[in-house]
Amino acid sequence: MERPGDDTGRQVDDATVRAATRAWQGLNTLLMDRHNRRKEVAEALGMSFSRIRALRRIAPGPLTLRELAQRMSTDPPYTTVIVDDLVRRGFAERVPHPVDRRAKLVRLTAEGEAAAARAAAILSAPPEDLLALDREDIEALDRVVSKLLG
């Protein structure tokens, strides 16, 4: 699988692999260590990061607890706990599923959407040192990242 002329028909030379490794390691340092904002968001919204994660998963639109559980890779029981907490805080509510009376949909309240927006603002605001780069560098990064996202 790693030999020349493999499935992709493309050989990645050593220097490129090293560059990729260096870049990946650097990205980890940047995002995990230097600009990790989990604590910051958690403090700003007064809730643990796992709740914020849930909030952001629900934000795009109502979904069943099952779907939420799958997207967060957690058990149904723990999902119930998380949603209970969001409901208690007034950020989410359970509404009946339109066709399946076993299921419930979770959706954000207006407050919940506001909280999700605040979280998104904090989490997606690029750090100073990124904005300080030249325009070409930022655009190059943007281009490569969008390729990676497929």
Added chain:
Amino acid sequence: MERPGDDTGRQVDDATVRAATRAWQGLNTLLMDRHNRRKEVAEALGMSFSRIRALRRIAPGPLTLRELAQRMSTDPPYTTVIVDDLVRRGFAERVPHPVDRRAKLVRLTAEGEAAAARAAAILSAPPEDLLALDREDIEALDRVVSKLLG
């Protein structure tokens, strides 16, 4: 601070800010959601990620518990707990501080270094989709990331 002609003497136009934001958001998706290897490393080494974090902090060279606590932003008591655990596993040992007899240095054993190396290998291995990019894209990413780390 945000007005034209600010401290840096450089104005960042809107499109560039948007590109930076998009790139930053994309990076977060990539590293936090899509290729998050915390669980993987934790399972591979049979210990929680916080232990692995400690292992990696100690790896560069012996340091006092206080220094370790600062670099991990944890309390001294919890640092003791973590080091105790690493010692119990045979990955670290406490040695007397050369000049301050109150303090102790923590350093990795040979096994500890091997474990740290395994962790580093898993965490810094670039994901498939990064290696699948064109050489120029990888090099561009590497270049921008190294600027950011600078």
Added chain:
DNA sequence: TGTAATCATTACAACAGCATAACTAAATGT
């Protein structure tokens, strides 16, 4: 020399994260 500050530890205590098993209600398939 004695007092205060520092390093590490111990002993608790509280809470977050996450899993398992048992249960109810509703849907599905025979």
Added chain:
DNA sequence: ACATTTAGTTATGCTGTTGTAATGATTACA
């Protein structure tokens, strides 16, 4: 109609994280 499956909840417990207070040993300073 009955058995099986599925959605969600409840009860329970274990592990890991993190804080506070108290203790012992050593160092630094007045």
